[in-house]
Amino acid sequence: MQQPARQTVSALAITLLCCTGLTMTLEGCASNSTPAAAPAASAPAPVQAPPAPKSPVQKPLTADESDPNKMGWMQGFPPPPDRIIRFDMAGNMFPRTRYGFSHVREFLPTRVIWRGDGPVSKLPRAEQDIGGVAFTDAGGTRRTFAEMLKLTYTDGILVLHKGKVVYERYSGALDAHTQHIAMSVTKSFVGTLAAALVADGKLDPAAPVTQYVPELKDSAYGDATVRQVMDMTVGVRFSENYADPNADIWTYARAGGVLPRPADYKGPASFYDYLVTTKKEGQHDDAFAYKTVNAEVLAWIVRRASGKSTAALLSERIWQPMGAQSDAYFSLDSIGTEFGGGGLSTTLPDLARFGEMIRNNGRFNGKQILPKSVIDGIHRGGDQAKFAKAGYATLPGWSYRDMWWVSNNSHHAIEARGIHGQAIYIDPVAQMTIVRYASHPIAANAANDPVTLPAFGALADFFMHQK
Amino acid sequence: MQQPARQTVSALAITLLCCTGLTMTLEGCASNSTPAAAPAASAPAPVQAPPAPKSPVQKPLTADESDPNKMGWMQGFPPPPDRIIRFDMAGNMFPRTRYGFSHVREFLPTRVIWRGDGPVSKLPRAEQDIGGVAFTDAGGTRRTFAEMLKLTYTDGILVLHKGKVVYERYSGALDAHTQHIAMSVTKSFVGTLAAALVADGKLDPAAPVTQYVPELKDSAYGDATVRQVMDMTVGVRFSENYADPNADIWTYARAGGVLPRPADYKGPASFYDYLVTTKKEGQHDDAFAYKTVNAEVLAWIVRRASGKSTAALLSERIWQPMGAQSDAYFSLDSIGTEFGGGGLSTTLPDLARFGEMIRNNGRFNGKQILPKSVIDGIHRGGDQAKFAKAGYATLPGWSYRDMWWVSNNSHHAIEARGIHGQAIYIDPVAQMTIVRYASHPIAANAANDPVTLPAFGALADFFMHQK
Numbered sequence: 001m002q003q004p005a006r007q008t009v010s011a012l013a014i015t016l017l018c019c020t021g022l023t024m025t026l027e028g029c030a031s032n033s034t035p036a037a038a039p040a041a042s043a044p045a046p047v048q049a050p051p052a053p054k055s056p057v058q059k060p061l062t063a064d065e066s067d068p069n070k071m072g073w074m075q076g077f078p079p080p081p082d083r084i085i086r087f088d089m090a091g092n093m094f095p096r097t098r099y100g101f102s103h104v105r106e107f108l109p110t111r112v113i114w115r116g117d118g119p120v121s122k123l124p125r126a127e128q129d130i131g132g133v134a135f136t137d138a139g140g141t142r143r144t145f146a147e148m149l150k151l152t153y154t155d156g157i158l159v160l161h162k163g164k165v166v167y168e169r170y171s172g173a174l175d176a177h178t179q180h181i182a183m184s185v186t187k188s189f190v191g192t193l194a195a196a197l198v199a200d201g202k203l204d205p206a207a208p209v210t211q212y213v214p215e216l217k218d219s220a221y222g223d224a225t226v227r228q229v230m231d232m233t234v235g236v237r238f239s240e241n242y243a244d245p246n247a248d249i250w251t252y253a254r255a256g257g258v259l260p261r262p263a264d265y266k267g268p269a270s271f272y273d274y275l276v277t278t279k280k281e282g283q284h285d286d287a288f289a290y291k292t293v294n295a296e297v298l299a300w301i302v303r304r305a306s307g308k309s310t311a312a313l314l315s316e317r318i319w320q321p322m323g324a325q326s327d328a329y330f331s332l333d334s335i336g337t338e339f340g341g342g343g344l345s346t347t348l349p350d351l352a353r354f355g356e357m358i359r360n361n362g363r364f365n366g367k368q369i370l371p372k373s374v375i376d377g378i379h380r381g382g383d384q385a386k387f388a389k390a391g392y393a394t395l396p397g398w399s400y401r402d403m404w405w406v407s408n409n410s411h412h413a414i415e416a417r418g419i420h421g422q423a424i425y426i427d428p429v430a431q432m433t434i435v436r437y438a439s440h441p442i443a444a445n446a447a448n449d450p451v452t453l454p455a456f457g458a459l460a461d462f463f464m465h466q467k
Numbered sequence: 468m469q470q471p472a473r474q475t476v477s478a479l480a481i482t483l484l485c486c487t488g489l490t491m492t493l494e495g496c497a498s499n500s501t502p503a504a505a506p507a508a509s510a511p512a513p514v515q516a517p518p519a520p521k522s523p524v525q526k527p528l529t530a531d532e533s534d535p536n537k538m539g540w541m542q543g544f545p546p547p548p549d550r551i552i553r554f555d556m557a558g559n560m561f562p563r564t565r566y567g568f569s570h571v572r573e574f575l576p577t578r579v580i581w582r583g584d585g586p587v588s589k590l591p592r593a594e595q596d597i598g599g600v601a602f603t604d605a606g607g608t609r610r611t612f613a614e615m616l617k618l619t620y621t622d623g624i625l626v627l628h629k630g631k632v633v634y635e636r637y638s639g640a641l642d643a644h645t646q647h648i649a650m651s652v653t654k655s656f657v658g659t660l661a662a663a664l665v666a667d668g669k670l671d672p673a674a675p676v677t678q679y680v681p682e683l684k685d686s687a688y689g690d691a692t693v694r695q696v697m698d699m700t701v702g703v704r705f706s707e708n709y710a711d712p713n714a715d716i717w718t719y720a721r722a723g724g725v726l727p728r729p730a731d732y733k734g735p736a737s738f739y740d741y742l743v744t745t746k747k748e749g750q751h752d753d754a755f756a757y758k759t760v761n762a763e764v765l766a767w768i769v770r771r772a773s774g775k776s777t778a779a780l781l782s783e784r785i786w787q788p789m790g791a792q793s794d795a796y797f798s799l800d801s802i803g804t805e806f807g808g809g810g811l812s813t814t815l816p817d818l819a820r821f822g823e824m825i826r827n828n829g830r831f832n833g834k835q836i837l838p839k840s841v842i843d844g845i846h847r848g849g850d851q852a853k854f855a856k857a858g859y860a861t862l863p864g865w866s867y868r869d870m871w872w873v874s875n876n877s878h879h880a881i882e883a884r885g886i887h888g889q890a891i892y893i894d895p896v897a898q899m900t901i902v903r904y905a906s907h908p909i910a911a912n913a914a915n916d917p918v919t920l921p922a923f924g925a926l927a928d929f930f931m932h933q934k
Contacts, residue, residue: 074803078739084802087576097788105796106576106803109554114644117587117792177581263730272545303544325584329572329792335551336541336573 018342060166060441063150068173073099074106088260094441101181101420101439102155104331104345111311111320111338113328113346117314121323123349124166135458138394138450148455152421152448153440155180156160160356160433161463170348172439177326179345180437182347183418186344187295191403192358192374193313194230194302199371203305205230209297211302214332216264220278221297226290228284229298231382231401237281252293257334270335271296287389288382288400292341295403310338322357324350344420348437355424355433358414372422374402378414379428381406394449419443423452430460474902509624527908530617533562535640540566541573555727561908562591564887566738569622569650571641571798571812578778578805580786580795580813588790588832590816593631602925605861605917615922619915620907621673622647622816627900628930637815639906644793646812647904650885653797653811654762658870659670659825659841660780661697661769666838672697672773676764687745688764695751696768698849698868699761704748711769719760724801737802738763755849758807763869766807775804789824790832791817809885815904822900841869845881846895848873849924861916873921886910892917897927 053201060066069075072083073096086098087107100107131146149157155174159167174180184188197203203212205227210217212226220236221229228234232405239247253259254267255274261267268274299310306313311330319328328346330338346354353364359376362370381400392398399406407413421438434456440448527533536867539550540563552563554574567574567666598613609785616624622641626634634836641647664670670679672694677684687703688696706714720726721734722741728734735741742764766777773780778797786795795813797805813821820831825845829837849866859865866873874880883891888905901923909914 034618077767077776078737078802078804086801086803105572106578106799108576109573110577111573117644120584270545299542309544332573334553335545336553337545 012331013160017026023051027036031232032343040067061095063171065152066098066441067171068095068102070098071095071098073173074103079459080228085366092158094439096418097155097441098155099173101437102178103341104181105329108429109332109336110329110345111309111332111336112315113330114315114326115310115324116315118319118320118323121353123160123352124164126161127168128166129160129457130167130462133455133459133462135454139453143455145455145459146377146450151451152436153438154421154441155437157314157436158348158352158435159459160233160352162431163356165352168294168348174437176349177347179326179328179347181331181342181418181438182344182346182351182416183342183420183422184292184295185351185416185418185422186342187292187298187403188416188424189318189344189354190295190299190302190310191230191401192370192378193306193310193317194216194226194401195374195377196307196317196370197302198377199374209301212301213297215276216297217354218282219276221275222280224284226298226301229294229301230403232288232290232294232403233285233382233386234289234291234294235280235282235284235286236289236291237279238293248391255334258339267301271333271337271339272300272335275300286386288387289390290400295341296339298340298403302340307378310381318354318357318369321365321367323371324353326350337393348435351424351435351437352433355416355426357424358424359428359431359433364371378402378404379406381408384408394446394453413456413460417445419445419450421445425456427460428457430463432460432463434459441446473664480804494749512699528562530620530638532932533565533620533908534638535562535566535569536756538562538565540640541570545680564908564915565620565622565906566640568887568904569645571648571810572796574648576803577796577798577812578776578880579782579801580778580797580811581782582794583782583787583789585787585790587792588820590627593628593633594635594875595633597634597926600922600926600929602921603923610918610920610922612926615918617864618918619903620905621888622906624901624902624916625815625819626926627819629898630823630827632742632819635815637918641815641904643816644814646795646814647792648809648885648889649811649818649904650809650812650887651759651888652818652883652885652889652891653807653809654759654892655872655883656781656785656821657762657766657769657777657807658697658868659837660773660777660784660845661693661765662841662869663784664769664835665844666841668764676768679768679795680764682739682743683764686743687747689747691751693765694769696705696761697870699755699757699870700752700849700853701756701758701761702747702749702751703756703758704746704752705758712743722801723806725806738800738804738806739767739802742767753853754759755854756759756857757867762782763806765804765870769807777807785821785836786817788832788834788836789817789820791820793817799817815902818891818902819900820903822883822893822902826893826895826898826900827893844868846873846879848875852874868919880923880927884912886912888912888915888919892923892925894923898929899930901926901929920932 015225049058062466073085075083079347085100089196109117114321123264131144135143135144137143155172156170166319190450194203200206203226207226209221209224209226209229215221224234241391251272254261260416268277275293278293326347327352331343356362357369358375361375362368380401382401384397384399387399397408399408405417413425415429420443421436421440423436425434512535540552542550547875552567598611600612623637623641625632640899653831661670665672670693674693676688676691676693676696683689687701691701718734719741721732723738735744742760745760770777793814795811795817798810800806823830824836825842826838828842829835845868847868849868851864851866854866864875866875871881872884878894878896880892880894887910888903888907890903
């Protein structure tokens with residue numbers, strides 16, 4: 001067997017980078033939803049033979065064609081050389097991500113989020129085959145819910161209605177007890193923990209960031225407030241132009257150890273070290289701007305305010321009281337800090353428990369786990385005018401608060417969103433919670449929103465019209 | 468913060484190397500028990516300023532002085548630079564191992580050993596304070612059991628008598644729900660799985676190794692049998708001379724990714740790739756020779772015979788039926804293969820469940836988990852004359868079979884042994900099982916056997932004389 005070839009910009013490195021919700025093209029990273037003002041195609045990435053601007057776009061494998069079991073990733077002792085996936089190998093993009101997203105701990109150092117030693121909370125079942133529920137996608141095509149799952153490369157979906165599991169399906173590398181990476185859904189956990197600390201009186205959203213993290217005094221965050229970080233209205237220069245080898249994103253990624261470092265690397269030694277170098281751009285509180293560095297700063301603030309690691313706090317405050325069935329975990333950066341912007345992996349049923357707890361105003365497993373005020377705060381949403389400035393074409397009228405996406409629609413739906421299709425979708429009016437893990441070949445949720453959001457809406461209507 | 472300095476031979480790399488049970492000096496690796504024929508002091512290692520042969524040996528910190536919580540490893544956001552531990556940093560020897568042994572997943576890729584979704588098996592309790600039980604150590608000093616725990620840098624100990632937990636103590640970085648590395652105790656799991664496959668009719672111990680792993684036909688294992696591998700009576704050249712920078716051990720370690728590789732590395736890409744290069748030395752079946760490559764080969768055989776990864780097989784065959792309280796995990800080599808020679812991490816109570824299952828002739832949690840013939844086979848032991856040739860001064864009359872150490876004493880005690888003090892000690896006559904995780908500064912069990920074995924013996928006598 002040959003030593004596998006290595007490249008400077010790798011494989012699962014890109015997968016992890018994708019967690020951060022950045023802009024890239026087909027098979028690369030993209031902002032969580034592609035802003036109309038910055039179409040994804042404008043930022044090709046200097047990696048893995050990105051599609052040239054004028055070449056015909058190659059159609060990616062379908063969900064069935066890219067089934068990771070059929071493709072044989074990591075099967076055999078050893079697997080064939082071209083079926084091995086490692087962090088520092090080239091070529092770990094889609095379709096390898098269909099395996100990799102369900103096995104992050106096999107590639108990177110991780111820290112456990114302990115489930116505790118109490119009983120597992122029950123998720124009562126009232127199964128219905130909702131696969132045939134029909135809807136019209138944003139392009140006008142009539143589809144079924146089951147078709148949507150294939151079109152969005154869904155690895156697992158769990159739908160709850162009135163607190164009961166109506167539908168639960170897995171495919172490919174995922175099953176009910178395997179942890180899948182949540183990508184930027186992680187940010188909503190960090191935002192929720194921050195809001196919980198606010199409710200507990202341990203974190204002041206009006207305080208300057210520097211009250212908790214004095215190290216940031218000379219950075220973009222030197223005159224920002226905690227609330228601005230929680231709602232991503234910080235004016236921070238953070239270039240995510242993949243075409244520019246000197247873009248901030250590469251420095252950031254290498255700082256965190258998410259990209260391999262050259263032997264003579266002299267840059268920041270960790271995410272923290274990177275964050276202190278950020279520079280201000282524009283004004284704070286002027287516009288919503290989705291930048292992963294904000295989530296990373298918020299995770300830092302939360303650790304300082306709580307005195308606990310993100311993993312320990314999430315375990316104590318949420319995972320243990322909600323009766324999670326499984327431990328979860330965070331991937332770690334180059335000095336052992338949890339990747340707060342996108343490094344959480346959970347089982348799908350535990351993601352569902354978390355979503356149900358939010359839908360139930362903080363109550364779950366017979367306990368008030370978070371004060372109702374925390375969930376009220378999320379539902380209040382951010383400033384829609386500031387959100388509109390970011391130009392998200394698929395999310396008209398939405399806003400962003402406490403690191404949740406707030407639809408402001410008639411059902412008061414809120415969503416936690418991660419690239420490649422990760423989602424917690426909560427519809428309080430329809431009493432519906434949907435959690436989905438996926439491995440869509442296109443990072444941007446703009447690629448799946450046109451089928452996903454109408455499908456979720458149709459399901460809500462379906463439930464509303466059941467007697 | 469500065470980018471931490473890196474060295475060719477690192478830190479936790481050494482920790483992991485130590486899993487393999489090799490010969491080294493103070494604060495380095497050593498064979499599982501130092502053979503008299505090859506005193507540890509004869510093989511200084513080219514790492515981390517090993518004590519020069521003639522310099523005075525510096526006394527290591529005591530258990531209390533090296534308490535990892537007091538030392539503050541990985542505490543703070545970020546921790547102070549000199550309190551950070553990472554895999555690829557220099558200086559991760561004792562006392563950092565007192566933290567690192569309980570946090571392997573935070574440094575390396577790992578694969579889960581799923582506990583299943585059944586109920587946790589009960590470990591009934593009948594607590595007694597046995598800390599005062601007295602014994603005379605091998606040097607003639609009168610000691611107590613509690614003193615032994617300090618002298619051996621015990622991170623956690625759990626003593627069962629007649630199936631009930633009599634005593635359970637943790638210190639430092641370990642608690643009842645944290646996984647600690649089992650080091651070469653891992654080999655006894657691999658040996659037990661192999662014996663189980665034999666009992667299941669899926670593995671023929673008399674068959675040539677090449678029946679399962681044809682790739683080994685030109686290696687030292689080309690004319691060896693499975694039984695010879697299970698009992699480590701293979702004649703294989705495997706130099707563990709740390710003073711020689713060209714020793715096989717370095718090639719082996721780099722192949723598995725347990726040591727960082729130079730940028731221009733062209734050697735074997737994995738443990739498997741290394742194993743096929745091994746050469747024969749002497750005759751098979753002539754003498755017991757403790758070499759970690761045998762455990763690695765046996766793990767390969769077990770995967771081929773079962774068609775499952777070591778993690779999956781251990782989960783299905785043992786972890787799930789025994790009602791483990793927690794998932795366990797394996798660290799992975801450079802292509803994602805479990806490190807069968809020393810990469811298992813478990814909680815202490817789950818190690819106790821496994822030990823009790825063995826003591827109870829395969830029965831535990833209301834089930835016959837392994838056939839009694841498997842445990843009978845272990846107790847039968849290996850050839851004592853062949854064992855004696857290896858010259859283990861602290862283990863007179865012992866033998867080795869199915870990767871267990873067999874005392875052949877009047878209590879028919881058997882032991883799973885890992886460097887730095889990891890142990891499962893089963894005394895069928897006294898109906899006693901002791902499991903211990905530790906982080907002794909000296910790898911060789913020869914350093915703790917003189918207090919450990921008399922203490923365990925005294926405890927057996929104590930129980931035997933209770934009415």
